[in-house]
Amino acid sequence: MPEARRWRVLALAVLLLGTVTACSGQKGAEPSPGASDRRAAAPTEQAPTPALQPYYGQRPAWSECGDGFECAKVQVPLDYGKPDGERIQISVNRLRTEDQRQRIGAILLNPGGPGASGLNYARAATSVLTPQIRDRFDVIGFDPRGVGESTPIRCLSTERLDDYLSLDNTPDSDAETGALEEGARRFGAGCQATSGKLLPHVGTVNAARDIDVLRAALGEPGLTYLGKSYGTYLGAVYADLFPNRVRALVLDGAVDPALTPIETNLTQAAGFEVAMRAFVEDCFKRASCPFQEHRVESALTQVEDLLRRTDRTPLTNATSDGRQVTEAWAALGVITPLYDKRSWATLRQALTSAFKGDGTELLQLADILIDRRQDGTYSNQTEANMAINCVDGEFPATVAAYRKAADQAADRSPRFGEPVMWSSLPCAFWPASPTPIPAPLDAKGAPPILVVGTERDPATPFRWSKSLAAQLSSGVLLGYDGDGHTAYLTGSNCVNNAVDAYLLTTRPPAKGTHCRS
Structure with missing residues (x-):
């Protein structure tokens, strides 16, 4: 199978970053009228x-x-x-x-x-x-x-979805937090305008x-x-x-x-850290390993520093699509190959380029995860993911609650905790009421x-x-x-x-x- 096609197949079986939720509630409760x-x-x-x-x-x-x-x-x-x-x-x-x-x-x-x-x-x-x-x-x-x-x-145009996914999901200022909130509200409003009945x-x-x-x-x-x-x-x-x-x-x-959405996000963020450590340990056995020092903590810090640098100065993008490889895109690119050990060689190559300032390969990997096609259009995977999760679970309803949860997630997962948590923010303003399923099943x-x-x-x-x-x-x-x-x-x-x-x-x-x- 050609490499690009194989990656598409692998990407189909992913749990999308930070937006899959479990449901909380007490089993056996009677539904409200009309529910x-x-x-x-x-x-x-x-x-x-x-x-x-x-x-x-x-x-x-x-x-x-x-x-x-x-x-x-x-x-x-x-x-x-x-x-x-x-x-x-x-x-x-x-x-x-x-x-x-x-x-x-x-x-x-x-x-x-x-x-x-x-x-x-x-x-x-x-x-x-x-x-x-x-x-x-x-x-x-x-x-x-x-x-x-x-x-x-359907919720957003291609350009609006690009803008939303480019938002800084590790906000360190009121302005960046405000931009995330605006993007989250716009996402929900777009879904309501285009698919409100569904x-x-x-x-x-x-x-x-x-x-x-x-x-x-x-x-x-x-x-x-x-x-x-x-x-x-x-x-x-x-x-x-x-x-x-x-x-x-x-x-x-x-x-x-049995987990709440916030507990799910916290655990998932920690899971990406476990996988990243496993990748690093395997990397040290390979001639193509790009890390400066063959020590786990040093290598993890090198990845963290890379992501933080892209927060200030985006990596270069050799494609002609005009996107900047910001921290949001780079983090998605790092996460994608972690889903399958057979693809760790691809991550080694992408990191080798990224450490030299070229984020093209990380951007291409991110596109696979979110199903952005080569012509720049998207499937509706991201929009459907958000819509299903937001009605399946009861999420916090305030930005302050997300800020607190993101800080907690960052403690457990320095590289991925904040993006995982903030990615669920549209559910705080979702136009359809949640109908959580009583658990356990x-x-x-x-x-x-x-x-x-x-x-x-x-x-x-x-x-x-x-x-x-x-x-x-x-x-x-x-x-x-x-x-x-x-x-x-x-x-x-x-x-x-x-x-x-x-x-x-x-x-x-x-x-x-x-x-x-």
Whole structure:
């Protein structure tokens, strides 16, 4: 696979910096009147209600859409509390297994984000699933509501989104803090102006209910699913809503639903520090290592100094797009390769250039993470990510609260803490009210659910996987002593074999299984 294409595939499975949130609340609370999107308003159902039967009874009209795939649209209600009201469409694609006689069923994929395209992820099936799984399952990709080709959220023009992502997210003056607040307010106002009707309904509960409609439309009696990063949260919510409709769920690189958004940001920032240390220690073994001294603390300080220098004087940009490589862009560029150990050589090269004043490669890496295309346009990944997170969690409502949280995050993560925390600031002024999901999620009555966690995952720390596996009544944890974000098909035969065996047979590995290669 060409390097640029491989990077795009890796970027699809990311947990976007600082904006994925978990939800807080007490499980079992009654919903307020009219709160039709809350989990409590969507009880576990043995059969769809009469009003939902038209959705559950539909069959996709598949048509060829290139590279062996078929594409279709599935209709779902905008508001599940008003199923006779407005409808929206979920875009779906399918790669059928060549030997239908050996077919077990269909496997649905979600790469995370939230906001990443599942359609694109499915088209990378050879990098996402082993041949053994592709031989036995139809591969199903879908863009969740608000994402990509499924009635997408739109908020800002390309130029305005460039401006927003260029803001100084380590503010050290009232003027810089004020600019962040103005940018955050403008972001929310843009979403309201362009997608206001959709904003209250893009939360994870509705996305999970859409999955159940899709499962039925595909003719699957039980859901087989591979979710990574935020996709683990989506899968866990599905299992909690529909435990009796689960066949096999693999939740790789788990989000912990029991954490508040601020706790999530704090833990994630610390996770990037762990990954950065692992990268530095590995770097010392390589001839191309750019650090002046082969001491961990010295190398980390060199990276921190680089980012602080770009706060004052941007690095050069050899492309013709006119952007300055400020600290915000440089930090995103450093973070991107931390998601996959196989890409650490790319980070070594980018840092080598950056230490000499050239930020072009860091900027190109940042573009991959946020899905900015070569022509300068964006997918709606960043906008959908913000919209979904802001309605899923209850965030602080004041700039002062973010300032306090950012200072706390900087203590734990000197290089990444502040950017992670400030990146959620638009949620303080979001035009749609949050509808948080009561936690923890136990999915009582579901068959075994496999949760996979990587010890030095930069975005979803291993403790999150342990926590989710413990919350799920049938959760089974598969640990991996490795680096990078998520574990399946990232280099461990032990993980690959255990996941495949579970997907094929629904039998999880023994409790306590921990892979080391």
